[in-house]
Amino acid sequence: MRLMLYIICATVFIVCSSWADDMLLPTALAGNGDIVYIANENGKSVFVYDLGTRIVSARVSLPSAPTGLALSGQTLYVTGGLPSGVLYTIDTASMKITATTALPSGACAPRVVGTTLVVCNRYAGSLSFIDIATGKERKRISVGREPVATAVSGGVLYVAQHLPDMPANAASVHSVITTVDIERGVVTGTIALPNGSTALRDITAAPDGSIIAVHNVARFDLPTTQIERGWMNTAALTVLKPGAANTYATVMLDDPESGAANPYAVALSPSGKTIFVAHAGTHEVSIIDRGRMTAKLEAMNRTALSYDLTFMRGIRQRIALGVNGPRSILVTKRGVITAGYFSDALALIGNINSTPSVNILPLRDTVTLTDSRRGEMYFNDAKLCLQNWQSCSSCHPDGRVDALNWDLMNDGMGNPKNARSLLNSFRRSPVMSHGIRASADVAVRSGIRFILFTVQPEPVAEAMDAYLKAMESDPSPYLVNGKLSAKALRGKTLFESPGVGCTACHTGPLFTDLKLHDVGTMGPYDSEGTFVTPTFIELWRTAPYFHDGRYSTVKEVITVGNKEGKRGKTAQLTPAEIDDLVEYLLSL
Ligand code: HEC
Numbered sequence: 001m002r003l004m005l006y007i008i009c010a011t012v013f014i015v016c017s018s019w020a021d022d023m024l025l026p027t028a029l030a031g032n033g034d035i036v037y038i039a040n041e042n043g044k045s046v047f048v049y050d051l052g053t054r055i056v057s058a059r060v061s062l063p064s065a066p067t068g069l070a071l072s073g074q075t076l077y078v079t080g081g082l083p084s085g086v087l088y089t090i091d092t093a094s095m096k097i098t099a100t101t102a103l104p105s106g107a108c109a110p111r112v113v114g115t116t117l118v119v120c121n122r123y124a125g126s127l128s129f130i131d132i133a134t135g136k137e138r139k140r141i142s143v144g145r146e147p148v149a150t151a152v153s154g155g156v157l158y159v160a161q162h163l164p165d166m167p168a169n170a171a172s173v174h175s176v177i178t179t180v181d182i183e184r185g186v187v188t189g190t191i192a193l194p195n196g197s198t199a200l201r202d203i204t205a206a207p208d209g210s211i212i213a214v215h216n217v218a219r220f221d222l223p224t225t226q227i228e229r230g231w232m233n234t235a236a237l238t239v240l241k242p243g244a245a246n247t248y249a250t251v252m253l254d255d256p257e258s259g260a261a262n263p264y265a266v267a268l269s270p271s272g273k274t275i276f277v278a279h280a281g282t283h284e285v286s287i288i289d290r291g292r293m294t295a296k297l298e299a300m301n302r303t304a305l306s307y308d309l310t311f312m313r314g315i316r317q318r319i320a321l322g323v324n325g326p327r328s329i330l331v332t333k334r335g336v337i338t339a340g341y342f343s344d345a346l347a348l349i350g351n352i353n354s355t356p357s358v359n360i361l362p363l364r365d366t367v368t369l370t371d372s373r374r375g376e377m378y379f380n381d382a383k384l385c386l387q388n389w390q391s392c393s394s395c396h397p398d399g400r401v402d403a404l405n406w407d408l409m410n411d412g413m414g415n416p417k418n419a420r421s422l423l424n425s426f427r428r429s430p431v432m433s434h435g436i437r438a439s440a441d442v443a444v445r446s447g448i449r450f451i452l453f454t455v456q457p458e459p460v461a462e463a464m465d466a467y468l469k470a471m472e473s474d475p476s477p478y479l480v481n482g483k484l485s486a487k488a489l490r491g492k493t494l495f496e497s498p499g500v501g502c503t504a505c506h507t508g509p510l511f512t513d514l515k516l517h518d519v520g521t522m523g524p525y526d527s528e529g530t531f532v533t534p535t536f537i538e539l540w541r542t543a544p545y546f547h548d549g550r551y552s553t554v555k556e557v558i559t560v561g562n563k564e565g566k567r568g569k570t571a572q573l574t575p576a577e578i579d580d581l582v583e584y585l586l587s588l
């Protein structure tokens with residue numbers, strides 16, 4: 001009987017895996033009583049789920065993929081990030097879109113703050129302040145690299161910024177939390193997370209004004225020879241006190257022999273007594289007793305980053321969800337809800353205060369994963385890693401970069417390299433800075449073996465190949481209506497001119513001849529000076545630059561970084577021409 005079932009399941013699985021990708025990919029939640037609104041990224045829709053009847057009671061299709069939700073009375077705000085930023089205003093009574101407002105690239109994480117809706121424009125690096133009464137954007141401010149979430153405490157907006165924005169060989173490399181005076185709409189400061197903090201995903205405020213954020217802490221300065229005891233990537237929770245210019249404490253969410261990888265969302269119970277963290281890499285939710293955590297924090301030495309992997313012992317429960325890839329958290333009267341991104345299902349955790357139990361609430365009858373979607377799931381799955389410390393996405397968030405230098409073993413020890421985007425990696429053989437791997441499929445298999453420290457059946461690697469092959473580039477935030485600006489067009493002419501000479505190496509559709517060159521960029525730790533010409537597709541999101549991430553801007557690469565003129569001739573260009581050239585490169 002069991003064998004029969006297995007054969008039927010396996011057959012269904014094989015048949016299904018060739019179907020088109022119709023996954024919903026639920027990514028954000030908002031709620032009001034028993035009604036839960038679910039943003040489906042791939043489904044380009046919002047579902048209305050009734051917790052009482054446990055059915056999807058309504059749905060609305062959107063022109064583009066939703067990134068975030070916010071409720072204000074009868075109105076549901078839905079952000080979309082790409083191909084360009086947008087805000088959809090939905091009347092919850094009719095579930096009809098009543099207004100569509102254009103926003104900068106990467107719009108996400110809408111938050112109602114009084115009479116204003118604040119939106120993070122992740123790729124444009126700005127915040128939009130939208131007047132709720134008129135629906136008009138009344139102010140826009142720059143905050144820096146990849147704002148992805150906000151929290152409000154004492155008239156201050158705390159903005160979580162996903163990736164570090166400094167050179168990767170700086171004394172400290174870390175994501176920041178930017179503070180904004182809400183009343184005046186101006187940036188008042190930045191709070192640095194500890195060295196190695198990256199992939200900052202979420203932030204929330206407690207009733208007492210404290211701020212809590214979740215992110216990775218990478219020990220990128222150690223050689224990647226082992227992974228036990230948080231040697232490479234750890235999952236962290238940072239606490240800020242209201243008004244303070246520095247973090248209060250950062251603690252590990254992992255256990256000594258079991259990582260809690262890829263913390264993606266954080267929320268609090270209404271009383272503020274319990275913290276919930278969704279771990280997208282290990283498919284768990286942590287339930288943390290905040291009172292006991294605070295007592296523990298007060299008693300400990302908080303001046304140094306604590307790598308104590310036993311910190312959570314006795315104050316937290318780890319709940320296995322049974323859905324894959326939770327990226328959101330919603331606290332409701334019936335329990336805590338998260339959505340499995342790769343499961344198209346909600347998980348409802350009940351009995352929080354005694355023995356928590358999980359109910360899985362499917363959003364559809366059958367879930368069918370294409371090969372590439374299954375590969376994306378594996379890529380984000382820390383369960384594939386020895387002791388669950390990290391997934392491929394820990395260093396390649398969204399398949400791109402974590403902005404850190406890592407000392408991988410494939411090219412010897414002691415010569416760290418900046419993480420590379422995997423976009424088009426299958427069209428860019430050889431791969432790695434030195435071209436050490438003949439092609440991306442070799443890199444995938446060695447990544448599983450030497451970075452995740454595991455052995456996986458070949459179909460796992462093949463699915464990852466399929467995912468990487470299917471990755472598509474996102475349009476640059478520097479484009480104007482999807483086209484090169486006048487400035488970028490001037491830069492294009494310079495770029496292509498023989499006198500500047502970039503196309504001698506940066507040629508073809510990916511702007512690389514795929515050859516190794518010694519262009520005078522050998523650093524103090526390198527054992528050899530030849531590097532594969534890098535691609536420029538999505539250069540706007542792959543900072544810092546060069547194999548060792550020594551420059552955080554493209555401008556530095558072509559000015560101070562090209563003094564000897566070994567990579568084209570740039571010394572004769574006027575400052576305006578340099579700006580034009582930079583604008584072009586960032587538009588690709
Ligand atoms: C600990 C961080 C880390 C993890 C985890 C990681 N990588 Fe990487 N990856 C890197 C770094 C750093 C580079 C660039 C190395 C270089 O340039 O020599 C890289 C490069 C690559 C490349 C080559 C890209 C190119 O265009 O040159 C591929 C493909 C790749 N990784 C796939 C994976 C896969 C698949 C996984 C999971 C099995 C994974 N990586 C996990 C850090 C990591």
Ligand code: HEC
Binds near residue numbers: 433503517531548581
């Ligand atoms: C002789 C070949 C060659 C020429 C000509 C050349 N480049 Fe490059 N370029 C490279 C190589 C190789 C690297 C990688 C160096 C490293 O990682 O240390 C690079 C790196 C870069 C980077 C950093 C990309 C990244 O992702 O880190 C930029 C930007 C860049 N070049 C722009 C230009 C521009 C603009 C020109 C023309 C003015 C130019 N290059 C001319 C070979 C060349």
